[in-house]
Amino acid sequence: xxxxxxxxxxxxxxxxxxxxxxxxxxxxxxxxxxxxxxxxxxxxxxxxxxxxxxxxxxxxxxxxxxxxxxxxxxxxxxxxxxxxxxxxxxxxxxxxxxxxxxxxxxxxxxxxxxxxxxxxxxxxxxxxxxxxxxxxxxxxxxxxxxxxxxxxxxxxxxxxxxxxxxxxxxxxxxxxxxxxxxxxxxxxxxxxxxxxxxxxxxxxxxxxxxxxxxxxxxxxxxxxxxxxxxxxxxxxxxxxxxxxxxxxxxxxx
Amino acid sequence: xxxxxxxxxxxxxxxxxxxxxxxxxxxxxxxxxxxxxxxxxxxxxxxxxxxxxxxxxxxxxxxxxxxxxxxxxxxxxxxxxxxxxxxxxxxxxxxxxxxxxxxxxxxxxxxxxxxxxxxxxxxxxxxxxxxxxxxxxxxxxxxxxxxxxxxxxxxxxxxxxxxxxxxxxxxxxxxxxxxxxxxxxxxxxxxxxxxxxxxxxxxxxxxxxxxxxxxxxxxxxxxxxxxxxxxxxxxxxxxxxxxxxxxxxxxxx
Numbered sequence: 376x377x378x379x380x381x382x383x384x385x386x387x388x389x390x391x392x393x394x395x396x397x398x399x400x401x402x403x404x405x406x407x408x409x410x411x412x413x414x415x416x417x418x419x420x421x422x423x424x425x426x427x428x429x430x431x432x433x434x435x436x437x438x439x440x441x442x443x444x445x446x447x448x449x450x451x452x453x454x455x456x457x458x459x460x461x462x463x464x465x466x467x468x469x470x471x472x473x474x475x476x477x478x479x480x481x482x483x484x485x486x487x488x489x490x491x492x493x494x495x496x497x498x499x500x501x502x503x504x505x506x507x508x509x510x511x512x513x514x515x516x517x518x519x520x521x522x523x524x525x526x527x528x529x530x531x532x533x534x535x536x537x538x539x540x541x542x543x544x545x546x547x548x549x550x551x552x553x554x555x556x557x558x559x560x561x562x563x564x565x566x567x568x569x570x571x572x573x574x575x576x577x578x579x580x581x582x583x584x585x586x587x588x589x590x591x592x593x594x595x596x597x598x599x600x601x602x603x604x605x606x607x608x609x610x611x612x613x614x615x616x617x618x619x620x621x622x623x624x625x626x627x628x
Numbered sequence: 629x630x631x632x633x634x635x636x637x638x639x640x641x642x643x644x645x646x647x648x649x650x651x652x653x654x655x656x657x658x659x660x661x662x663x664x665x666x667x668x669x670x671x672x673x674x675x676x677x678x679x680x681x682x683x684x685x686x687x688x689x690x691x692x693x694x695x696x697x698x699x700x701x702x703x704x705x706x707x708x709x710x711x712x713x714x715x716x717x718x719x720x721x722x723x724x725x726x727x728x729x730x731x732x733x734x735x736x737x738x739x740x741x742x743x744x745x746x747x748x749x750x751x752x753x754x755x756x757x758x759x760x761x762x763x764x765x766x767x768x769x770x771x772x773x774x775x776x777x778x779x780x781x782x783x784x785x786x787x788x789x790x791x792x793x794x795x796x797x798x799x800x801x802x803x804x805x806x807x808x809x810x811x812x813x814x815x816x817x818x819x820x821x822x823x824x825x826x827x828x829x830x831x832x833x834x835x836x837x838x839x840x841x842x843x844x845x846x847x848x849x850x851x852x853x854x855x856x857x858x859x860x861x862x863x864x865x866x867x868x869x870x871x872x873x874x875x876x877x878x879x880x881x
Contacts, residue, residue, distance in 0.1 A: 530783030534812035538860050550870040559787035575872075585872045595870055602867050607791045609866075610859035614852055617803040619828075619838045621848070 376566035377527030379423035381493040383505045383517050385543050387578040388495045391553045392423050395568030409572040415582040418498040420452045425526035426490025437468050458504035462494045462514045470512030491526050531563040532556035546575050558600045629819035630780030632676035634746040636758045636770050638796050640831040641748045644806045645676050648821030662825040668835040671751040673705045678779035679743025687721050711757035715747045715767045723765030744779050784816040785809035799828050811853045
């Protein structure tokens with residue numbers, strides 16, 4: 376499986392992805408699922424991927440035109456005039472890749488080759504944008520009503536995101552929140568694994584503000600992971616205790 | 629969907645279930661998913677159900693022999709000599725019910741009629757036991773390595789259970805923990821809904837110690853649900869902040 380989150384803040388965008396891929400529980404590997412391209416001062420575009428690895432790698436290769444000689448390559452993500460068109464290009468390539476694999480494999484269902492992606496970035500003079508691209512090539516855009524998108528194993532890490540998110544939080548707090556969301560997911564689903572990739576894009580920065588690979592030896596991640604258990608315990612104890620007797624007198628009963 | 633949890637403590641068993649059923653998002657209803665039978669001083673048996681409602685209702689009716697006149701009914705759960713045999717009976721009836729529905733409906737997959745159940749209880753002179761019964765009729769038993777079972781929408785509420793569980797916790801704390809787990813699930817999945825059913829079975833009590841239906845007007849649930857957001861916020865703030873600079877100096881990078 377996979378877990379990736381793209382989050383929109385007033386300050387910009389924060390993206391995190393895991394790196395574990397698996398074909399059965401007895402065949403796990405580490406692959407990058409976060410990609411970004413930038414023309415400093417003009418644009419930055421990032422893509423997070425979940426789903427069939429052959430599909431997602433193929434999509435990224437096609438976007439970079441790796442079938443051509445290096446000198447002849449043109450990255451269409453760096454030429455699209457708006458982020459909306461960037462998302463359109465990603466969606467079209469994704470849909471066509473899945474469809475061609477399915478049509479070349481007789482009975483195999485398109486779902487075998489399915490994948491979804493988060494597209495995030497900003498182009499000079501326009502707002503930062505965040506999209507969720509479906510296997511069918513269509514996509515939706517985040518707003519502050521729904522300010523983050525998750526792909527892959529989304530459920531374990533969702534409650535803490537819902538409770539902890541605040542649009543005016545600092546990048547540092549957002550990274551902490553994402554680490555807790557990933558930690559909950561890592562603890563519950565073996566097919567999501569370290570290391571994590573982190574990318575912070577500041578509004579109008581138009582290049583990566585901060586980029587890091589977080590592995591098991593990362594001391595901050597260790598501190599947050601270990602400390603959260605203790606902090607939750609205290610939070611739990613701070614709530615009043617259930618009482619059998621009071622319940623019996625409760626007017627709602 | 630559904631969310632049910634059966635939890636084993638040193639003190640006994642705590643069970644909680646939601647009551648929402650749905651056939652599409654435009655057709656939701658309230659149905660009980662927790663059932664229990666007891667012969668005070670001799671045994672108590674409880675069953676929690678998830679999956680196809682016609683299947684689970686049919687299983688419960690068959691266990692109670694509702695096809696017979698009331699005076700002739702014998703509840704096989706009250707006659708099985710051990711909890712292991714109780715679980716076997718439930719599993720057999722469940723498997724046969726699913727199989728007969730599938731075979732009577734031509735192309736319809738057995739998964740359409742699938743269901744799973746948690747079986748919990750104690751018989752005099754023996755230990756309290758907790759089982760998870762699969763649609764195939766086989767089952768597994770909880771131990772203190774894996775002291776709780778969830779069925780239905782299990783993921784959103786799992787991280788807090790993993791972090792908060794303690795085998796020697798009080799019943800009151802366990803109820804609080806379950807309420808938080810249910811609250812996280814209710815907030816994330818519309819197909820899990822109030823009211824909740826709660827049953828507490830004390831070791832060697834051999835009858836319900838505490839039983840309650842918790843609806844939206846329950847003041848304790850409201851307090852815990854509202855207080856948890858604030859408590860989590862404090863817990864989140866108590867953890868150290870991520871620092872872009874220190875990361876750059878981290879030996880792991």
